[in-house]
Amino acid sequence: MVPTIPSGVPWRWSYYRCPMAERGLFTTIYGAAEMRSPFMSNRWRLFANDTELANLRRLGRLHISRLYLPDGEEAALAPDERSAVVALDSAGNELARITRISWFGRRWEITSQRWAYELVSDPRPRRWQVTVGGTPVAQIQGSLVSYNRVDVDAPMGVPLLVLALAWHVIARPWEAAAAPTTLIAEQRSADTA
Numbered sequence: 001m002v003p004t005i006p007s008g009v010p011w012r013w014s015y016y017r018c019p020m021a022e023r024g025l026f027t028t029i030y031g032a033a034e035m036r037s038p039f040m041s042n043r044w045r046l047f048a049n050d051t052e053l054a055n056l057r058r059l060g061r062l063h064i065s066r067l068y069l070p071d072g073e074e075a076a077l078a079p080d081e082r083s084a085v086v087a088l089d090s091a092g093n094e095l096a097r098i099t100r101i102s103w104f105g106r107r108w109e110i111t112s113q114r115w116a117y118e119l120v121s122d123p124r125p126r127r128w129q130v131t132v133g134g135t136p137v138a139q140i141q142g143s144l145v146s147y148n149r150v151d152v153d154a155p156m157g158v159p160l161l162v163l164a165l166a167w168h169v170i171a172r173p174w175e176a177a178a179a180p181t182t183l184i185a186e187q188r189s190a191d192t193a
Contacts, residue, residue, distance in 0.1 A: 024073045025087075025095060026114065027053065027160045033152040035167060041148075046163065054160060056167065065168050075161070077168045085168055087161050098165040108169060110162050117158065119166050128170055130158050140166055147171040 033048040035056075044056040055068040065077040067087070075095060080086040083100040096112035098119065106121040110130075118131045119140075126142035137156035140163070143149050147170065152163060 024069060024071060025067070025075055025089070025161055028157045029053070029152070029154055029160055029163060030157040031154060033154065033163070035150040035152070035163075037148045039146075039148055044167070046160070054164070056164060058171075065164075067164050075164070077165060085165060087165060096159075096161045096165060098169055100169075105169075108166075110165055112159075112161065115159060115162075117162055119169070128166065130154075130162060130166065132156075138163075140170070142170075 029048055031048065033046060033053070035044050035046050037044040042058040042060065044058075045052055046054040046056065052070065054070075057066045057068070058064075059066065063079055067075040067077065074090050076088045077085055078088060080097070084097055086097045087095040089095055096110065098108050098110045101107045101109050101118075108119040110117040110119055116132070117137070118134075120129050120131055121127075122129055122139075126144065126147070128140040129136045130138040130140065138152060138154035138158045141151045141153075147167075150167065150171070
């Protein structure tokens with residue numbers, strides 16, 4: 001006999017569903033999503049299945065972006081140290097970080113206490129892949145001339161913060177750090193490479 005939980009759902013199914021029940025800033029996005037912005041605007045909107053999941057606003061002179069969710073949660077994407085951008089909640093706690101790991105900015109590491117991904121540039125222009133252990137889990141694609149519309153295909157699902165941090169560094173990479181000279185690859189030891 002399969003044990004059940006009070007709702008009557010068999011235990012083995014509820015066990016696998018609970019970790020995916022993340023909400024808010026850690027919402028997992030599956031399937032197709034889209035980020036849109038009017039031309040020359042600093043405001044972006046993230047949609048999935050015709051539902052608005054988040055608003056993003058770039059503050060270029062400050063080199064930060066603000067992330068607003070419909071439920072009232074907020075986060076700031078701001079430069080931190082050399083070659084890194086962090087996502088901070090409204091209390092100033094670090095939620096996630098994206099760190100440049102290649103000299104030309106073609107590879108980034110996106111981490112939090114819950115997950116770890118890599119953002120890797122595709123050989124085709126304006127295309128990026130989010131990978132786990134070298135296996136692609138999402139594709140990010142801008143239009144031929146700009147990143148005013150970014151299509152996301154995430155068949156494996158990725159957290160909203162991963163997409164927000166990826167967008168922050170690929171849409172306008174010169175704004176990803178407070179000073180262009182800080183955009184250098186993180187130094188790694190030989191045993192961790």
